Amino acid sequence: MSRRRSEQRLKRLIMSLTTRWMSGELWQYREREIGTIIYSLGCFPSQADLHDLIAEVEEDQTGYIHLDSFLPAMSKVLLEHKFPPIPEDLLLQAFEVLDKEKKGYLEPEELTKYMTQEGELFTQEEMDEMLTALADHEKNVVYYKDLINQLTIDPDM
Amino acid sequence: MGCGVSKSNQFHKNSGKAIKSAVLIQRWYRQFVARKEMRRRYTWHIFQSIEYSGEQAQIKLYNFLGYLMDNFTPASNERNLISHIFRENEVCRDAEWERYFCYKNIEVPDLYSGPHLTFPLTVEQAVGLVEAFRNKKQLHSRYVLQLLLETWKQLRLLPNINRISTCHSKEITICGDLHGQLEDLLLIFYKNDMPSLEKPYLFNGDFVDRGKDSIEILIILFSFLLVYPSEVYLNRGNHEDHIVNLRYGFTKEVLSKYRMHGKRILKLLQKIFSWLPLATVIDQKVLVIHGGISSTTDLSVLARVDRHNYNSALRPPKKRHQRVAGESIDSDEEAGSTNKVFQRRPSLTSPRTLTRNSFQNRSLQDFSDRLRANTVEEVEVHKRLPGPLGPENDTSQSCESISSEDEWKQILDLLWSDPMAQDGCVPNEVRGGGCYWGPDVTEDFLNRHNLQLIIRSHECKQEGYEFCHNRKVLTLFSASNYYDVGSNRGAYVKLGPDLVPYLVQYQASSMIRELSVRQSAGRSERSANKVLREQLFAHKSDLICAFKKFDSENKGRVSLANWASAVESVMRLGLPWRIMRSQLVTGRSADSSIDSSIDYYEWFNELAIKGANADHIDQSLLETLYRHRSTLETIFRIVDADNSGFITMEDFRQTWKLLSVYLKMEITEEAISDLAVTIDSNQDGSIDIEEFMEAFRLTDKKSRLERGRSMFMGTATDLTKLEGDPHI
Numbered sequence: 001m002s003r004r005r006s007e008q009r010l011k012r013l014i015m016s017l018t019t020r021w022m023s024g025e026l027w028q029y030r031e032r033e034i035g036t037i038i039y040s041l042g043c044f045p046s047q048a049d050l051h052d053l054i055a056e057v058e059e060d061q062t063g064y065i066h067l068d069s070f071l072p073a074m075s076k077v078l079l080e081h082k083f084p085p086i087p088e089d090l091l092l093q094a095f096e097v098l099d100k101e102k103k104g105y106l107e108p109e110e111l112t113k114y115m116t117q118e119g120e121l122f123t124q125e126e127m128d129e130m131l132t133a134l135a136d137h138e139k140n141v142v143y144y145k146d147l148i149n150q151l152t153i154d155p156d157m
Numbered sequence: 158m159g160c161g162v163s164k165s166n167q168f169h170k171n172s173g174k175a176i177k178s179a180v181l182i183q184r185w186y187r188q189f190v191a192r193k194e195m196r197r198r199y200t201w202h203i204f205q206s207i208e209y210s211g212e213q214a215q216i217k218l219y220n221f222l223g224y225l226m227d228n229f230t231p232a233s234n235e236r237n238l239i240s241h242i243f244r245e246n247e248v249c250r251d252a253e254w255e256r257y258f259c260y261k262n263i264e265v266p267d268l269y270s271g272p273h274l275t276f277p278l279t280v281e282q283a284v285g286l287v288e289a290f291r292n293k294k295q296l297h298s299r300y301v302l303q304l305l306l307e308t309w310k311q312l313r314l315l316p317n318i319n320r321i322s323t324c325h326s327k328e329i330t331i332c333g334d335l336h337g338q339l340e341d342l343l344l345i346f347y348k349n350d351m352p353s354l355e356k357p358y359l360f361n362g363d364f365v366d367r368g369k370d371s372i373e374i375l376i377i378l379f380s381f382l383l384v385y386p387s388e389v390y391l392n393r394g395n396h397e398d399h400i401v402n403l404r405y406g407f408t409k410e411v412l413s414k415y416r417m418h419g420k421r422i423l424k425l426l427q428k429i430f431s432w433l434p435l436a437t438v439i440d441q442k443v444l445v446i447h448g449g450i451s452s453t454t455d456l457s458v459l460a461r462v463d464r465h466n467y468n469s470a471l472r473p474p475k476k477r478h479q480r481v482a483g484e485s486i487d488s489d490e491e492a493g494s495t496n497k498v499f500q501r502r503p504s505l506t507s508p509r510t511l512t513r514n515s516f517q518n519r520s521l522q523d524f525s526d527r528l529r530a531n532t533v534e535e536v537e538v539h540k541r542l543p544g545p546l547g548p549e550n551d552t553s554q555s556c557e558s559i560s561s562e563d564e565w566k567q568i569l570d571l572l573w574s575d576p577m578a579q580d581g582c583v584p585n586e587v588r589g590g591g592c593y594w595g596p597d598v599t600e601d602f603l604n605r606h607n608l609q610l611i612i613r614s615h616e617c618k619q620e621g622y623e624f625c626h627n628r629k630v631l632t633l634f635s636a637s638n639y640y641d642v643g644s645n646r647g648a649y650v651k652l653g654p655d656l657v658p659y660l661v662q663y664q665a666s667s668m669i670r671e672l673s674v675r676q677s678a679g680r681s682e683r684s685a686n687k688v689l690r691e692q693l694f695a696h697k698s699d700l701i702c703a704f705k706k707f708d709s710e711n712k713g714r715v716s717l718a719n720w721a722s723a724v725e726s727v728m729r730l731g732l733p734w735r736i737m738r739s740q741l742v743t744g745r746s747a748d749s750s751i752d753s754s755i756d757y758y759e760w761f762n763e764l765a766i767k768g769a770n771a772d773h774i775d776q777s778l779l780e781t782l783y784r785h786r787s788t789l790e791t792i793f794r795i796v797d798a799d800n801s802g803f804i805t806m807e808d809f810r811q812t813w814k815l816l817s818v819y820l821k822m823e824i825t826e827e828a829i830s831d832l833a834v835t836i837d838s839n840q841d842g843s844i845d846i847e848e849f850m851e852a853f854r855l856t857d858k859k860s861r862l863e864r865g866r867s868m869f870m871g872t873a874t875d876l877t878k879l880e881g882d883p884h885i
Contacts, residue, residue, distance in 0.1 A: 039191030040736070044184055086185050094178035119180035130186055 038074070043083040047120040053077070088148055095144040105141040195736070200685040201619065204640035206730050207688060208617075209587045211787060215404045216589035218788055219471050221819050222795070258425050260302035263418065274300040276307060283380040284351060290373045291343055298418040301376065305425045308379040311386060312432035317464050318456060319390050319437040321357070328653040329357045331445060333614035333622075333633035334394065337368025337407070340665040341637055341647050342377065348663060349649065352381045352389050359437055361614045361633065362394020362447030362572070366405035368636065372414060375426075393433035394447040395572040395590070395615065399423065400469040404791045412802065431465045435571055438608075442656055445612045449574030449630075450602050451592045452582040454567060462564045470565075470572050471590065575616060576625050576632070596626040603629060612650065612658070621648025621662045637664045641684040686740050692728065693741070694764045695784035699727045704757045717753045789816060793846045803843045809833055 035050055045053065057069040077083065098114055099106055108131050115122040115130065122130070134142050265273070271294040272285050286296070296304075323329055330349055335342055352358045360378055365371035382389045395401065402408045402423075411426075412419040436459065437445040444456075573591025577583075580595040603609060611630045617639045623632045637647035651659040693700065703723035707715045715723065721734035734741075742760055789812075796812050797804050804812070810829055817824040833844065 035187065036191040036194050039188040040195040044188050046180065046184055085188075086181060091181065091185055094181040097174050097178040098182070114175065114179040115183060115186075118176045120183050122183060126187075129190070133190075 038077070038083075041074070041078065042085060043077055044085050045077075045083040049083060091148055092145065095148075099144070104145065105136075105139075105143045107141055108135060111142055195733075196682055197619075200682045201640070201644070202732060203685040203689055203730070204644070205617070207692070208640075211404070212401075213587060213589040214788060215401060215791070216471060218404075218791060218819070219400055258302055258306055258421060260299045260306070263297075263299035263302070265297050265299050269297055270294065271296055272300070273297075274304065276303060278304075278307070278380055278383045280353075280384050283377070283384045286380050287343070287346065287351065287377055290339060290370070290377065295414060296373075296376055298415050298422065301372075301415070301422055302418065302425065304376060304379055304383075305422065305429060307383055309425065309429050309432065311383060312429060312434075313465075315432075315434050316460065317435050317462060318460050319359075319392075319434050320441070321359075321390065321437060322440050323652065323654045323656075327355065327357055328651045328659075329359055329439065330649055330651050331359045331361060331612060331633065332649045333361050333635040333647075334363035334617075335360070335368070335374055336363055336396070336636045336639070337365055337371035337374060337410070338636045338639075338665070339368070339370035339373050341635055341663075342374055344637075344647075344663050344665050345635065345649055348661065349651075352385055354385065354388060357385075357388040357390075359390040359439075359445060360392065361445055361612070362392045363396045363614060364391075364394065365407040366396045366402060369406075369410065371407045371410055372422075390437050391433055392437055392445060392447055393430065393435055393572065395470060397430040397433055398469045398471065399427045399430070400471050403794050404787060408794060427468055428465070431468045433464075435459055435464055435568060439652060440654070440656060442608055443610045443612060443652065444606070444608050446571050447613060448570070448572045448591055448615045449576060449594055449613050450598065450611065451566075451570035451574055451594055452598050452601070453563075454570055454602060456606055458564065459567055459571065462568065464568070467565065467568055470569050573615075576613075576630050578625070596629075599626040599629050609656070610658070617645055618648075619645045621646040622650070622660050631658060682740070686737075690741065690764055691783075693724070694761070695780060696727055697761055697764075697780055700724065701757065701761070703727050708757075713758050714754045714756050717755065720755045720757070785816065785820065788819070790846070792816060797846060802846055804846065806833055806842050806844065809844050 034054055035045075038045060038050070038053070053073060057066075057073050095106070096102070098110065111131070112127055116124070116127055131142075134147055136143055272282070272289045274282055274286075274296075289296070321329065330345075332342075332345060350356050358381070364374050364378060368374075378389070378391060382391060396405065396407070399408070408423060411423050415422055435446070436456070438456075439445065570591050573585060573588055575585060575588070575591070575593055576599070577593040577595055580597040582592050582594045582598050585591045585593050599611065603611070609629070612633060613630065614633050614635075616632055616634065617636070618632055618634050621634055621637065624630065625632070631650065633648060633650055634645070635647045635649055637645060639645055646662045646664045648660050648662045651661065653659075700723065703726055704715050704720070705711070707719040707723060717735060717738065721738070724734050725732070738755075742755055743763060792812050792815060793804060796808050810826075810833070813824055813829045813832075
């Protein structure tokens with residue numbers, strides 16, 4: 001498949017995924033927006049990776065990205081499988097590491113501590129969202145094993 | 158501390174692992190959220206496209222009927238069927254109207270357990286109505302008519318543009334679209350108290366259609382308007398329009414709740430809608446309108462129009478050659494001039510004759526262009542003619558630089574436009590009326606009129622509100638769960654003397670609170686997917702055609718990429734089909750797609766929809782029926798001139814002929830007879846519209862059990878993509 005054709009297809013896909021564009025194809029990005037696009041294409045960059053990518057394509061720090069710069073960079077990412085998805089078993093292991101007492105679940109406080117103090121820190125808003133989405137309503141703990149089974153979505157490309 | 162070296166190494170190794178794990182989880186979670194957001198967006202997109210294309214379809218239908226009116230000879234059957242919706246009002250004077258709407262001889266039976274009204278209305282009665290509706294009571298038609306008559310009298314006193322001020326530190330509460338969702342209005346009153354001297358309210362249009370309690374909402378709003386005329390304000394919305402109501406459920410609701418007097422109630426409401434104010438200005442700084450603006454919007458023009466001449470914003474105005482200021486719209490002369498106009502038009506359209514194709518492609522902008530061309534010609538004609546039209550009319554024509562089409566466009570833009578991100582102002586092709594206007598137009602408009610903010614509604618927003626154009630435009634939407642349970646919040650805004658909008662959000666339905674975020678998103682998605690599957694099925698023949706282009710060897714399979722391409726070329730929804738494949742291609746056809754190719758015949762089997770009595774009906778007719786269900790129902794209701802719910806066999810046949818012309822399809826006499834036979838089970842020569850629609854309600858194999866509270870069951874809109882498509 002020629003690079004050009006795949007870029008065309010990618011362009012159509014991206015345009016269908018995003019909300020209205022600024023004048024023509026100059027796109028005022030919000031960080032989360034780019035992340036959303038990239039993640040939904042099946043890539044798992046870290047925050048640092050994301051920043052690098054944005055820096056590469058941004059128009060002189062104006063906060064705008066031109067679609068023509070974004071496309072080749074994104075195509076490259078996809079073709080090189082630069083940010084592969086996280087395998088389920090690895091994810092499970094990650095949760096198990098955090099679950100020191102091997103309870104099979106995580107208390108909200110435990111998870112909060114890690115997510116907001118280690119690694120690529122979550123904001124308070126992200127943390128609240130995560131707990132609302134993932135915590136079991138009655139017991140108020142996070143049963144990570146069940147979650148992984150239910151929520152891992154295969155990138156459908 | 159005091160740990161040994163080895164222990165601290167261990168500690169560091171562990172915390173290193175912990176950090177890595179945390180990073181992994183963070184990364185995974187962010188991806189999960191992004192995916193969810195993406196799915197939410199295209200779920201939204203599905204609902205919205207279908208909603209807007211329904212509006213567009215309605216306008217096209219209306220244009221089509223107008224075309225028929227213009228181009229068929231007076232004796233033609235089709236023309237007679239539909240002429241009554243173009244006749245503005247029957248020839249009546251005010252006194253005759255009073256008699257027609259008289260409620261005095263309507264008896265209220267002893268058994269009636271609903272509220273009784275006495276006029277002038279009191280606060281207690283208004284509050285009592287709210288309570289009664291909360292308890293699912295219905296107001297008797299006698300009181301409805303009486304209330305509407307009082308409302309009509311009140312509205313006639315109001316100017317086109319309400320001007321209010323937030324003096325005495327009064328905060329005004331502004332609500333957006335309610336669309337017949339009584340639960341939301343009750344929730345607003347619960348959170349914010351009912352209207353009173355201290356609690357002024359402004360309702361920004363679209364009170365009716367889609368929801369099931371439109372008439373109750375109107376009754377409540379009108380009651381409070383009567384009780385607090387200086388504290389309650391109403392703006393007209395694009396759904397306060399009898400043409401739109403034919404499709405979107407309000408007409409149906411009134412006729413079914415008020416079997417005996419529904420027709421009169423609807424007629425009176427037509428007049429009331431036309432008398433609703435068009436806009437409101439608060440403290441000379443904030444403009445509140447239902448739709449939006451265009452680059453030509455001019456408040457001074459709008460202040461001067463005779464707004465009640467526009468029963469439906471969709472309809473171009475009659476020529477007012479003999480208009481004298483102050484004359485009642487309901488006079489004989491007007492009716493006379495209407496006839497003349499209809500006779501005149503065919504000859505004037507000959508330079509720009511409409512072909513059968515062209516009317517499909519046009520929005521109302523084109524309509525008005527055509528009219529403008531006609532006006533110029535007509536004015537020329539008049540100038541040459543001596544006699545009855547006389548010199549005074551000529552001068553009035555040339556003095557008034559604002560023509561009736563300009564007026565019409567002003568109103569249309571106000572009620573139908575949507576904001577866009579790009580600069581400029583372009584016709585709103587998606588809806589079929591009004592325009593899309595950009596931030597530059599906002600800036601210019603606000604400066605010209607010395608305003609600082611525009612508050613509008615008309616578009617559903619997930620959070621119930623949304624700012625745009627540099628926070629100079631606020632969209633406000635008050636019907637929560639509009640597309641489906643959990644789809645969106647509603648919001649209202651409070652504006653005090655500082656004119657800083659203070660927004661309050663809410664979401665009706667107790668079910669919501671129990672659904673986790675994950676669940677409620679899933680529900681909307683399933684609902685949207687169901688609607689989408691229905692639409693895919695309804696376009697089966699076109700899709701198969703498209704697939705065959707990729708399947709030259711006729712294997713019945715196409716690759717995933719080609720499948721997505723073909724589907725988009727037919728449906729034209731701009732959706733990420735490849736990503737959505739897993740929800741749309743299910744069952745056996747999904748299993749068999751090991752090599753990522755799709756067995757499309759099998760796929761259609763999975764999507765298959767069967768009607769109750771439908772087996773002997775031709776498949777393609779069934780598909781047509783399904784695809785244009787809503788248009789068909791609308792045409793039926795138009796044909797059913799006396800709003801009885803029945804049409805004759807003959808009219809039924811004529812209706813199908815109309816539909817076949819509109820769709821440019823062959824529908825044989827035989828096929829129509831088959832259909833008729835299916836419905837007229839008691840052989841009495843008349844067809845119950847409801848029964849007909851029920852018989853072909855075509856439930857999806859999968860989801861008969863999932864009937865739920867989908868907005869799109871009763872008044873499903875269809876995706877008519879007839880614009881410019883030469884293959885149809």
